[in-house]
Amino acid sequence: MKRLIFATHNTGKVKEMRSILSGLGVEVLSAEEAGIFEDVIEDGKTFEENALKKAKFIADKTGEWAVADDSGLCIEALDGAPGIHSARWAGGFDLVEYTLAKMKDILDIKRSAYFKSVAALYASDGRHWFFRGVIRGRISLEASGVNRPKLPYDLIFIPDGYDRTFAGMSDIEKNSLSHRGLAFSQLKNFIADMIKNEF
Template sequence: MEFVAATNNAHKLKEMRRILERMGHTVLSQKEAGVSLDPEENGTTFSENACIKAQAICEACQKPTVADDSGLCVEALNGAPGVYSARYCGRHGDDGANNQKLMQEMTNVPPHKRGAKFVSAICIWLPNQRHAVFEGECRGSIGFEERGENGFGYDPLFIPDEVGIPGTGETLPNVSHRTYAELSADEKDAISHRGRALQLLEAQLPDFLADASIIGMASGPAQSL
């Protein structure tokens, strides 16, 4: 199936394209679809923001569209930065400043209280207004320093509980405490919040396409810690 990825984030586009193409789909960027919109993400949940983006881009290009809204929820910060993850420092998309603020907020938090999870809500929106949301999460903890060069956003600070075994679909405990940014693409995709949400989409896509009554399919709540 061909999808338009509703994102202007080059890192997110690369990751969504990599995962969906591995599943046999084709992914167009907004530019390739002739769309230059940047919808305002004013929802209060990841799912709401994903739907806002997917609907706007789908209506502009009249092609099946997938959008991701994702973020980091930290237990010691009562779930922050949450839906404000991309603009935690006060401006949008400054990964370095966001990471610096997170480390400052976590300065006096001991190792056993640094639990966190990454959450992703993936919305698929069709030109006939039918849509569904699939939610995935990855649990882990926040490190004391940034490590790794492979990721983006908070990846250098997030230590997942598990890592994927490339080519098997299986996972192992992250005994070496590597961050998202220290994992290979295959190791990360197998356990990441975005990878898991897209796996749910893939598993349920045939039913969604076949049943015209399905709107708003989801895997369950993704906001609470």
């Protein structure tokens, strides 16, 4: 594998993937850099289905290896919501305000939640693999920290063992703990082994 196309239009994610895979000799391209401008409708029932659908779409269009991820926040007191609907859950409302309003009557000890990320690697010949990352924590009583673009839940998620939200952490600290970082680290190890064994 010489090139890997990341099925995203999010330049921040592409930058993160390039950093993670640096040193492996694999060129990481965004969907746009590969000439793909369409969005894939994420209508799967699981994170795995959505990630696989996006990676397969790019691999089928280009004939090259592709990777995609899907992730979300799962709140146990809300039966796992928002889950795969994390980006669209609040309709036109602010995601943080909507989530805190849903949680207003839930005691601190019942505010358990977790972030889950699934990365799907899709080979040009149709083989595919999944890499998963989960970070457990709780929903805070109020938003705090610095709002990162497209990561609103960071303002209200406190990982287990910490007393501040993801948004209250530096990028380096947060990425070392994050669900996406865990999934991408597994992906990196898999690709490194694959290159080493000429798989």
